[in-house]
Amino acid sequence: MKFTLQKTDTKSNARTGELVTDHGTIRTPIFMPVGTAGTVKAVHQRELKEDINADIILGNTYHLYLRPGIELLKQAGGLHRFNGWDRPILTDSGGYQVYSLTNMRKIKEKGVTFQSHIDGSRHTFSPESVMDIQRAIGADIIMAFDECTPYPCDYEYAKQSMHLTHRWLERCIERFDSTEGHYGYEQALFPIVQGSTYRDLRQQSAEFVAKQNRLGNAIGGLAVGEPAEMMYEMTDLVCNILPAHQPRYLMGVGTPANILESIALGVDMFDCVMPTRNARNGMLFTTQGIINIRNEKWKNDLSPIDETLGGYVSTFYSKAYLRHLIHAKEMLGPQIASVHNLTFYLWLTRQAREQIERGSFANWKNQILPTIMQRL
Incomplete structure (x- = not known):
C-alpha cells in the first residue's frame, strides 16, 4: 500500500x-460514502461503481461486530466478499459510536464497556480487540481506537x-504490528488526532500521531x-503538523462547503452520512x-434533477417524479435521491482534484461555493 502526493495548489494547501491498495487506487481528494452496516443505505453496489464511481466506501466496526457478527464475516471471507464490493473499504474503529452511547457505556484504561443498542447485551472494546475485529472484517484501512470528546468539552477532560x-494508539499499533490479515491482502492502520478545540x-x-509514522x-x-x-x-493547525507525504482524513465531514474549505487546508479524505x-x-x-x-414548487417541474451533474439518475429522472415518489413514500424515492447526492459529492471532489491540477482551485472554490450552498 502506497500514497503518492502528486500536486499542491499554489494559492492554498490543497x-x-x-x-494504491490491493483492492484498487483511491484518487484524492476523495469523499467516501458511508456504508455503516456493510451497505450504503438505499444504494446498490452496482450504482456505487457504475453511476457514482466511488473509489472507496466505509464500514463500521461497532455495527458490523454486533450484526451480522465477526464469525459470519470470517466465514464469508471478509466484508468484501460478504457484501460484493471489490474496491477499497475503510472501517471506523467504533470510537464515535461509543461516544454517542453516553448513557450506555463506561470508559476505563482497559477499554470501553457498552450495551448493545440492539438487545442491551454488554460488550467490551479494547484497543487490542478492535484491531482483531477490524482484521477480521478485512478493511483495507482500519482506524485506531480512540475516544471522541463532545463539544463543548472541559479542558482537563479533553486533556x-x-x-x-x-495510550490506546500505542496498544493498537503493538497489536496491529504483531498480527497479520486473514485474507491475503495488506491492511493499513491510521491513527487519529484528538484534543477537542x-x-x-x-x-x-498531531505531533504524537506524526511520530508514529503510519501510512x-x-x-x-x-x-x-x-x-x-x-x-x-x-x-x-493539524494539517501543518501531520507529514505531507501521508494522506490526511478528516472524519465525519461534512457539507459541501466544509469539504471544499478543508481541501484548501490540506485534507485528502472525507466521509459523512449527510448526502444519504x-x-x-x-x-x-x-x-x-x-x-x-x-x-410545492417542484410539483410540476419536469426538468432533470441536475442535468449539469451528469450521471444516469440525475439526468434521467425529473424533479416532479422524484417529489411524487418521496410524497408517496415509495422506496425508489430515497434510492434516487441517495444516488444523486452521492454522485454530487463525488463530482465535487473530482472537480476539486481537476482544479488543483490546473492550478485554479482557490478561485474556483470561491466562485462555486455561493452557488452550490444557496437554497433554491
Missing part, C-alpha cells in the same frame, strides 16, 4: 494524490481523553457541534444549489 487516546492539545496530539493519519473529534470556523482552525441521510428526507445537493424536493 493537493492531489493517489493511495485526559487525548492522553488516553494516545484546544490549540495546545491539538498540537500535542496515513486521521483528524477526529471535529464536526461534533463546534462552529465551522473553529473546525477549520483546528484542521489547519439528507436524501432520505428529500434534501438534494445540486450544481445549482440545495433543493428541498418536498416543496
Whole structure:
C-alpha cells in the first residue's frame, strides 16, 4: 500500500494524490460514502461503481461486530466478499459510536464497556480487540481506537481523553504490528488526532500521531457541534503538523462547503452520512444549489434533477417524479435521491482534484461555493 502526493495548489494547501491498495487506487481528494452496516443505505453496489464511481466506501466496526457478527464475516471471507464490493473499504474503529452511547457505556484504561443498542447485551472494546475485529472484517484501512470528546468539552477532560487516546494508539499499533490479515491482502492502520478545540492539545496530539509514522493519519473529534470556523482552525493547525507525504482524513465531514474549505487546508479524505441521510428526507445537493424536493414548487417541474451533474439518475429522472415518489413514500424515492447526492459529492471532489491540477482551485472554490450552498 502506497500514497503518492502528486500536486499542491499554489494559492492554498490543497493537493492531489493517489493511495494504491490491493483492492484498487483511491484518487484524492476523495469523499467516501458511508456504508455503516456493510451497505450504503438505499444504494446498490452496482450504482456505487457504475453511476457514482466511488473509489472507496466505509464500514463500521461497532455495527458490523454486533450484526451480522465477526464469525459470519470470517466465514464469508471478509466484508468484501460478504457484501460484493471489490474496491477499497475503510472501517471506523467504533470510537464515535461509543461516544454517542453516553448513557450506555463506561470508559476505563482497559477499554470501553457498552450495551448493545440492539438487545442491551454488554460488550467490551479494547484497543487490542478492535484491531482483531477490524482484521477480521478485512478493511483495507482500519482506524485506531480512540475516544471522541463532545463539544463543548472541559479542558482537563479533553486533556485526559487525548492522553488516553494516545495510550490506546500505542496498544493498537503493538497489536496491529504483531498480527497479520486473514485474507491475503495488506491492511493499513491510521491513527487519529484528538484534543477537542484546544490549540495546545491539538498540537500535542498531531505531533504524537506524526511520530508514529503510519501510512496515513486521521483528524477526529471535529464536526461534533463546534462552529465551522473553529473546525477549520483546528484542521489547519493539524494539517501543518501531520507529514505531507501521508494522506490526511478528516472524519465525519461534512457539507459541501466544509469539504471544499478543508481541501484548501490540506485534507485528502472525507466521509459523512449527510448526502444519504439528507436524501432520505428529500434534501438534494445540486450544481445549482440545495433543493428541498418536498416543496410545492417542484410539483410540476419536469426538468432533470441536475442535468449539469451528469450521471444516469440525475439526468434521467425529473424533479416532479422524484417529489411524487418521496410524497408517496415509495422506496425508489430515497434510492434516487441517495444516488444523486452521492454522485454530487463525488463530482465535487473530482472537480476539486481537476482544479488543483490546473492550478485554479482557490478561485474556483470561491466562485462555486455561493452557488452550490444557496437554497433554491
